[in-house]
Amino acid sequence: MTILTTPAGIATGAADALRKRPGADVAGATFKWLLIGATVFATGFLAVLLAVMIVDGWDVLSGNLWYFLTHGFSQRSAGEAGVWQGIIGSLQVALVTGVFAVPTGVATAIYLVEYAQGNRFARIVELNIRNLAGVPSIVYGLLGLAVFAQTLRGFSGGTTAIAGGMTLAAMVLPIVVITSVEALKAVPDSLREAAYGVGATKWEVLSRQVLPAALSTILTGTVLALARALGEAAPLILVGAATGFMSFGDANMLETFTGPYTALPVLIFNFARQPGADWGVNAAAASVIILVLVLAVNGLAIYLRNRFERQW
Amino acid sequence: MRKTPFSSRRGTKLLVALLTSFALIAAACGSDDDSSDDGAASAPATTAAPAAPAPADDDPDPSEDDDHDEDEMMESIRGSIDVTGSSTVEPVTNLLAEAFSEKHPDVAFSVAGPGSGDGHKAAAAGEVPIWNSSRQIKDSEATDINAAGIEFIELRVGIDGISVITAASNDSVDCLNFEDLYSLVGIEATGFESWADANSLNADLGGSGPFDDGALEIFAPGEESGTFDSFIEIALEDVWEHRVEEGHADENFAVRPDYNASANDNVIIDGIAGNQHSLGWVGFAFADENRDKVKLLEVDGGDGCVSPTPETIASAEFPIARFLYTYIDAAKASDPAIKAFVDFMLSDEGQTYVVEAGYVNLDPADLEQSRSNWANLTTGKTF
Numbered sequence: 081m082t083i084l085t086t087p088a089g090i091a092t093g094a095a096d097a098l099r100k101r102p103g104a105d106v107a108g109a110t111f112k113w114l115l116i117g118a119t120v121f122a123t124g125f126l127a128v129l130l131a132v133m134i135v136d137g138w139d140v141l142s143g144n145l146w147y148f149l150t151h152g153f154s155q156r157s158a159g160e161a162g163v164w165q166g167i168i169g170s171l172q173v174a175l176v177t178g179v180f181a182v183p184t185g186v187a188t189a190i191y192l193v194e195y196a197q198g199n200r201f202a203r204i205v206e207l208n209i210r211n212l213a214g215v216p217s218i219v220y221g222l223l224g225l226a227v228f229a230q231t232l233r234g235f236s237g238g239t240t241a242i243a244g245g246m247t248l249a250a251m252v253l254p255i256v257v258i259t260s261v262e263a264l265k266a267v268p269d270s271l272r273e274a275a276y277g278v279g280a281t282k283w284e285v286l287s288r289q290v291l292p293a294a295l296s297t298i299l300t301g302t303v304l305a306l307a308r309a310l311g312e313a314a315p316l317i318l319v320g321a322a323t324g325f326m327s328f329g330d331a332n333m334l335e336t337f338t339g340p341y342t343a344l345p346v347l348i349f350n351f352a353r354q355p356g357a358d359w360g361v362n363a364a365a366a367s368v369i370i371l372v373l374v375l376a377v378n379g380l381a382i383y384l385r386n387r388f389e390r391q392w
Numbered sequence: 393m394r395k396t397p398f399s400s401r402r403g404t405k406l407l408v409a410l411l412t413s414f415a416l417i418a419a420a421c422g423s424d425d426d427s428s429d430d431g432a433a434s435a436p437a438t439t440a441a442p443a444a445p446a447p448a449d450d451d452p453d454p455s456e457d458d459d460h461d462e463d464e465m466m467e468s469i470r471g472s473i474d475v476t477g478s479s480t481v482e483p484v485t486n487l488l489a490e491a492f493s494e495k496h497p498d499v500a501f502s503v504a505g506p507g508s509g510d511g512h513k514a515a516a517a518g519e520v521p522i523w524n525s526s527r528q529i530k531d532s533e534a535t536d537i538n539a540a541g542i543e544f545i546e547l548r549v550g551i552d553g554i555s556v557i558t559a560a561s562n563d564s565v566d567c568l569n570f571e572d573l574y575s576l577v578g579i580e581a582t583g584f585e586s587w588a589d590a591n592s593l594n595a596d597l598g599g600s601g602p603f604d605d606g607a608l609e610i611f612a613p614g615e616e617s618g619t620f621d622s623f624i625e626i627a628l629e630d631v632w633e634h635r636v637e638e639g640h641a642d643e644n645f646a647v648r649p650d651y652n653a654s655a656n657d658n659v660i661i662d663g664i665a666g667n668q669h670s671l672g673w674v675g676f677a678f679a680d681e682n683r684d685k686v687k688l689l690e691v692d693g694g695d696g697c698v699s700p701t702p703e704t705i706a707s708a709e710f711p712i713a714r715f716l717y718t719y720i721d722a723a724k725a726s727d728p729a730i731k732a733f734v735d736f737m738l739s740d741e742g743q744t745y746v747v748e749a750g751y752v753n754l755d756p757a758d759l760e761q762s763r764s765n766w767a768n769l770t771t772g773k774t775f
Contacts, residue, residue, distance in 0.1 A: 153486070320474075327499070329472060
């Protein structure tokens with residue numbers, strides 16, 4: 081006799097009951113196999129992609145990976161080219177993106193959910209933000225070139241890592257806002273009401289109860305948004321990321337934010353268009369590296385979520 | 393104001409601090425640029441003196457003088473050089489920038505290759521001091537740049553020449569014109585398996601056929617290659633567009649899809665050499681190195697058959713060739729880093745990188761014209 085205490089136990093019990101009447105749940109069984117098929121297709125596709133990249137890039141990944149990671153772009157031959165500046169540039173751009181997108185996005189979400197809840201202005205803003213999430217990234221590149229690189233030249237220094245990071249911040253801002261809005265909406269109203277009930281001010285309710293409760297989901301959302309930004313090439317190329325040779329010159333670490341920059345996806349784009357098979361090896365190896373980087377970022381998101389998660 | 397929607401005051405302060413520091417960095421860099429411009433403008437004579445005669449007059453013992461210059465420059469030259477424009481010219485600039493950076497590691501460098509038109513646009517927006525183009529600047533582009541208050545110096549830096557090749561053992565063809573090339577490799581030639589298949593199309597186009605028969609095997613660069621694009625633009629486009637207007641040809645594709653595409657020039661050369669009646673195209677420099685395996689066909693661009701040689705390409709007699717240009721913002725020409733880089737580009741050593749990138753060196757007269765444009769800071773279109 082199955083003990084019907086856990087959801088899984090209830091499901092197993094229900095399945096047992098159904099099994100007594102063969103053919104009773106054809107639709108359910110079909111649906112289950114469709115779901116399994118979709119899962120296999122999705123993961124299989126990823127696995128094939130990953131396998132192809134690792135096989136294609138094996139010469140670099142197995143041979144001179146350290147050289148590849150620690151040297152800059154070289155036109156002389158595929159074997160002399162590395163991705164060092166791309167890794168630095170991607171981290172710089174991601175940092176700038178985070179600095180601009182996360183506070184702005186989370187603040188917007190808090191306003192929409194906690195202050196403007198339900199009013200017409202908030203609904204219009206939220207609808208527009210959701211639509212913005214579907215705008216192609218190249219459009220953000222045009223915006224970044226016109227606004228962050230040209231109009232705000234005095235702040236960003238022109239086509240720099242700051243301009244690139246701000247462009248990607250504008251691109252991922254809707255994602256940050258939407259995930260933060262959902263996170264705040266998921267905090268039960270009973271929590272707010274209980275806090276108000278013992279005499280807390282709105283600020284105390286927000287800072288002591290609601291935000292800590294929503295933090296893990298907000299963090300997951302923002303880190304996933306940063307992972308998306310890490311993989312973008314098209315907007316950065318428009319905002320002047322170097323596709324070819326670049327060097328930082330004698331700039332110190334802070335100055336590199338306002339000097340020339342590049343990013344891993346931009347380097348992959350460049351490797352892929354060079355004639356010759358050995359450049360393709362570089363492109364595949366760099367793709368694996370960016371995948372590892374994005375996996376690391378996603379891993380961080382999962383760690384943060386588990387660290388701060390609260391069960392209701 | 394107390395209901396500020398950040399999670400804590402510390403977070404707010406952190407954000408403000410970060411924004412302020414970015415603003416300060418930006419301001420500091422801006423003033424750096426200004427001061428270096430001023431410094432260069434006030435002392436043009438000192439920077440011009442050692443570098444200007446280096447390319448032309450130091451023939452007796454250039455290496456010693458160059459080393460001397462480098463040692464001096466290594467300590468002094470700082471700054472930032474941004475280059476954008478043609479993706480065709482980008483490899484040359486990359487090689488130049490790499491060699492230049494080894495001598496002057498303090499100069500920050502950024503090379504991009506979005507396209508010739510994008511380069512001229514970036515110049516009109518005042519964004520770059522140096523931009524490349526795989527064609528001469530259009531009058532409309534020059535007007536836009538001048539309207540932004542920018543004068544440009546025009547330099548020819550090299551030539552992108554393309555050779556049409558067949559197997560060295562193939563005696564049945566010596567010279568092809570643009571109509572012949574279209575009837576063999578154009579979109580309407582899709583499915584032609586022998587040279588004779590192309591005869592009726594060739595006759596329609598008024599080509600030089602009929603061709604002697606033989607199995608037509610085509611080896612050429614894939615469409616990601618700049619050589620592929622250049623070949624279409626120079627050799628096929630006129631005939632193809634005419635055929636599109638008449639409704640015979642597909643308006644999206646100029647080249648037949650059923651050929652052996654390779655990004656590796658060696659594979660193309662081997663394929664051409666291994667098939668007696670093969671046909672294909674590669675960059676001139678590469679074909680020239682393999683004259684023992686492949687035959688470089690003469691091409692008739694309307695003024696008779698011309699054989700591809702460094703001389704006929706440099707003089708633009710050979711029809712499938714185009715000049716590569718670099719443009720410089722005249723106001724930035726006195727910047728020490730930019731001056732040193734352009735000097736290096738036009739030096740004899742710098743010109744070797746044109747060949748290393750797979751292109752052809754300029755005719756001496758053209759190179760001299762570029763050098764004198766640069767030395768005299770001559771602005772506007774000069775070629």
